Amino acid sequence: MSTNCGNPITETDAMMPRRCKFDRSKMCIKCKENRGNIVVRHAVYCKVCFVLMLNQKFKRSLEPTINPVPDGPRKKSLSPLGNLVIAFSGGLGSTVLLDLVHRGYISSRKPRQDGDISTSRKDPKNEMVWKEVRVCYVEVCGAFPGMRDRTDDVRRVVESYDGFEFVPMRVEDAFDERWWESVGGRPVEGQLGVDVMNEDLILSPSSNPTSPLSTLHIYLSSLPAPTAIPSTLQTLTRLLLLHTSRSTNSSHLVLGTCLTSLSISLISLVAQGGGFNIKEEVQEEWCLGKVVVKEDKGKEGRTVRIVRPLKDIGMKECEMYAWWSDLEVVGQETWPGAPQGIGGITKDFIIGLEKDYPSTVSTIARTCGKLAPKDVPAGICILCNRPSQGQVKAWKDRISIRSLSSSPLPSTSPAQPSLAPYLCYMCHTTLTSKSSKKPNSAVSTEKGDGVESKVEVPVPQWVGARITAMGREVMKDELKEFLLVDEDD
Amino acid sequence: MPRLCALCSAQRPILKRPKTGQQICKTCFFHVFETEVHNTITEAKLFQPGDRVAIGASGGKDSTVLAHVMKMLNDRYNYGLELFLLSIDEGITGYRDDSLETVKQNQKEYDLPLKILSYNELYGWTMDSIVEAVGRKNNCTFCGVFRRQALDRGAAMLGVDHIVTGHNADDVAETVLMNIMRGDIARLGRCTAICTQGEDTIKRSKPFKYTYEKEIVMYAYFKRLTYFSTECIYSPDAYRGHARSFLKLLEAARPSAIIDIIHSGEACEVGEEATKELKERKICKRCGYIASNDLCKACTLLEGLERGMANAGITDRGRKQLEASGPTPDGLRTIPFFQMNTDTPLDSASSTPIPGQTVDARIPAVVHVTAG
Incomplete structure (x- = not known):
């Protein structure tokens, strides 16, 4: 895009020469x-x-990640430690992914005979690589009144292939204790709420138990900015998929993120302060409640590996494949509010930039692939379950003065547990960063004097469960000299 | 009941801070703005008492506010710094000549010594003549490369230990995005550092690293500071322009986006494998400045200009054409040899603005080489 108003007739350098395709x-x-x-x-x-x-591109990207020790030789036997979950949204990428997985690893192979998949040395070309393959779909229509439920459309597409088990979910399941218990979660005693008007995110028991759908509505409408809604839905969807993968003894969760989508999500992640998790955005090992270390890799049932096998394939290539393979793309409903989200803005920008700079998308992915987190993770974010740098609040307080007191007293006391220390920068910002525009009605809780009052927001099931577990860990730590057997193990 | 300042709870708020979303009064705004810059300086331990510090002054809002705040903080907190203003005259008629008038006015207001170094003196070319030779495409590459060296050379002439620039949080965030999008791993690794210093370069820092551009404008507005606000008449760097407009969209949707991007940049680094790919730093064989190849970027660009091959320092094809056209001819203008620490810095008094000021005689502005 030129910033000049050059006349191409009189100024020869006003127009870029047209390049041959x-x-x-x-x-x-x-x-x-x-x-x-x-x-x-x-x-x-x-x-x-x-x-x-x-x-070939698809297999070259996926197969080195199948064996427990990643990036091993591809030609060797493919022996994953568990089953496979395919995340299916109905969009272009996941439709192509579903077809490629089916053609490459299901329709052309016999069912797996060997019960003990970890010791199998069968020829991978003849037998199925994963014993069971599930296709998970998370319906988000509950988040936006009036949005169409597309579960049946998606079911039809998935059931047109043999060898897949369809697992439909709803985004409000994140607040449903029945779902939580169905994926093996420990029951949470009482619902917890968090005060999003206080940057320390003070926790307290939630007073009004409501249905999962109402809880989701309260959660979304209490977020401080419209940009937080798409990010939150993405986090909830990701965690629903991960917990389902774990409960189905799946070692792999594959996503239909193509090169274009990957670049968009990487820039979007950076724009939301998630630079510490750039590596995880490309490929991730997830283990419930802990940072995955090298020793955990290869241990059965402990980690879920999230893989994006289309990460080297552009959106245009996916479109052509879907067209030539006559694939039905259900499509994704537009999320009301999505264009205002950081992801939506980034998508528009990257797609636009790609017209003038065609290598942008691959450059972004390649550059981010060379980056690594600067510090060792301080822990796992309780909300998004990704490695966290810690000291989020301290960093924010260091760069901006939010109180005139020279030695601010901690705003929380031991009696007031806070969520902030357990969140990564991105999740803390999503829950606290305000919009430049007027807040939406659900969060507009200012009293006449401009002082904001408390807004109690329920937390997802896994957050509540982790906090309860941490409370037990603190108690256990105090009692450790007297306990002979650890009941929790 | 009327709304009150979120910080002092006493006065009426007059602005909403983009960084925190708090609505605050003018007094509190001045306090937090100045104290945050002070905190940035002290936490990063940017200065030592007795340091000679040059403020890169362009006459624009950032450097004007920086000069004001540096002078005030130096007095208020007894930093013990000897401050100078250092301006580079790129030779852009109707733009830089006007903005330098603002710098000269600031020099009088803050009573700081000022040194102006021009491209014409240092390279024998002005930006006007460069644009005439190369057109508007890529002219920002020449300007950026020449300015960086010119600042270091001006600082060396002043005998200063440190250059502070008015780069703000928006600039840093924009650079992070731009470096990711165009794959500049080397720059990505260092663009969020508050202070950069190699063995052969003068220490540079950005006290406004966490300060929003909007707040700098607000500060200049409320303090009634004089600054020059016209954009450069030659087209701005197109790629940076894309990154800037994207950042503005992000900021409009979520004001914390600027600081969030800086946090992202600080949280990651170039991985071990990629570090091996980075070129080692060398010394330019011709002018002694830091370089990645035998010649530094400025010498390559200058030679290209002198030999009528302006693309020599911009594209690989241009560089190959230059190499193929034979050795450097005799009598070509080159950049004076760079010495970081001059033993006898210019006297402060002699570096005050003088109409038609010329470069220090110890370092000839343009020298002639006799061999390639």
């Missing part, structure tokens, strides 16, 4: 026989070679 000829660069049908980054492919190339 392909480098040499219109013939396919692979088979060199057929006329090309698609240009992928200046390389011409025919339809047959394009599909083969896409399959």
Whole structure:
């Protein structure tokens, strides 16, 4: 995009010279026989070679992550420690992913005979790699009144393939104790609430038990900015998928994030303060309530590996694959409020920038792939379950004065437990960063003098459970000299 | 009941801080603005008593407020710094000549010695003549590379230990985004550092690293500071322009986005594998300035200009063309040899603005080489 108002007739450098879409000829660069049908980054492919190339890219990305020790030789036997969960949203990426998984690992293979998958040394080309494959869909229509429920459309697409078990979920399940118990969660004694008007995020018992759907509405409408809603829904969806994967003894959770979506989510993550988790945005090992260390890798049933096998495939390539394979893309409903979200703004920006700078998307992914967290994680964020740097509040207080007191007293006492110390920067900011515009009605709790009153927001089930568990850990620590057997183990 | 300042709870608020969302009064705004800059300086241990510090002054809002705040904090907290104003005259008619008038006015108001160093004196080219030679495309590359060296050379002439610049939180966030989007790993690794110093460079720091551009404008407005507010007449760097407009959209949606991006930049670093790919720092064989290759970027750009191959320092093809066209001819203008610590710095009095000021005679502005 030029900032000049140059006249192309009189100024020769006012217009960029038009570049040819392909480098040499219109013939396919692979088979060199057929006329090309698609240009992928200046390389011409025919339809047959394009599909083969896409399959190769997909396998090259997925297979090194299947064995417990990642990045091992691909040609060796593929022996995952558990089952597979495919996250399906109905969008383009996950539709292509579903088809590629089915063609590559289900329809072309026999069911797995060996019960003990960890010791299997069977030829991976003949037998299914994962014993069970589930397709999980999280319906978010509950978050927005009037939004269409697409579970049946998604079910139809999933059931058109054999070998998949369909697992539908709803985003409000995050607040449903029945769902929590169904995925093996320890029951939470009473609902906990958090005061989002106080940056320390003071916790207290929630007074009014409501249905999961009402609780979700209270949670979303209490967020301090509209931008927090899409981020929150993304976090809730991710955790619902992870807990489901764990409860189904799945070692792998695959997402349909293509190269374009990955670049958008990386920039969006950076824009929301999540730079510490750049690595996790590309590939992640998740273990309930703890940071995954090297020793945990390869231990059965302990970790879920989140893989994005389409991370080297652009959106245009996915579109062509879906078109040529005649795949039905259910599509995603537009989330009201999504365009105001950081992710929506980033998406518009990156897609626009890609027109002038076609290598932007791959450059972002490649650059972020070279980055690593600066510090060792201080723990796991209680809300998003990703490694956290800690000291979030201290950093924020250091760079901005929020009180005139020279030695501010801690705003929480031992009697007032706070959520803030257990959150990562991104989650803390999502729960506290206010919009520049007027707050929405649910959060507008200012008294006449401008002082904001308490707003109690219920927390997701896994947060409540972790806080309860931490309370037990503190008690256990005090009693450790007297306990002979650890009941929790 | 009328709304009260979120900090003092006594006065009527007159502004909403973008960084915290708090509505505060003018007195509290001045207090938090100045104290936050002071906290940034002291926590990063930027200065030692007795340090000679040059404030990079362009006459724009950031450097004007920086000069005001540095002078005030130095007096208020007894930093014990010897402050100078250092300006670079890029030679842009109708832009820099006007903004330098503002710097000269600031010099009188704050009673600080001022040194002005021009591209013409140092490189034998003004930006006007560069644009005439290369067109508007890529001219920001010349300006950026030449300015960085010019600041270091001006600082060396003043014998200062440290340069402070008016880069604010918006600039830092914008740079983080831009470096990720164009894959500049080397710059990404250092762009969030508050202070950068190599063995062969003068220490540089950004006391406004956590200060929002909006708050700098508010401060200048409420303090009635004089600054020059026109954009450069040559097209702004297109890529930075994209990053800037994206950042503005993010900020409009969530004001904390600027500080969130800085936090992201601080939280990650270049991984071990990628560090190995980074080029080692060298010394330019021609001018003694830091370089990644045998010649520093400024010498390459200057040679390209002198030999009528302006793309030599911009594209690989241009560099190859320059190499293929034979050795550097005799009599070509080059940049004076760089010495970081001059033993006898310029006397403060002699560096005050003089009409038609010329560069210090100890370092000739333009020298002629006889060999390639």
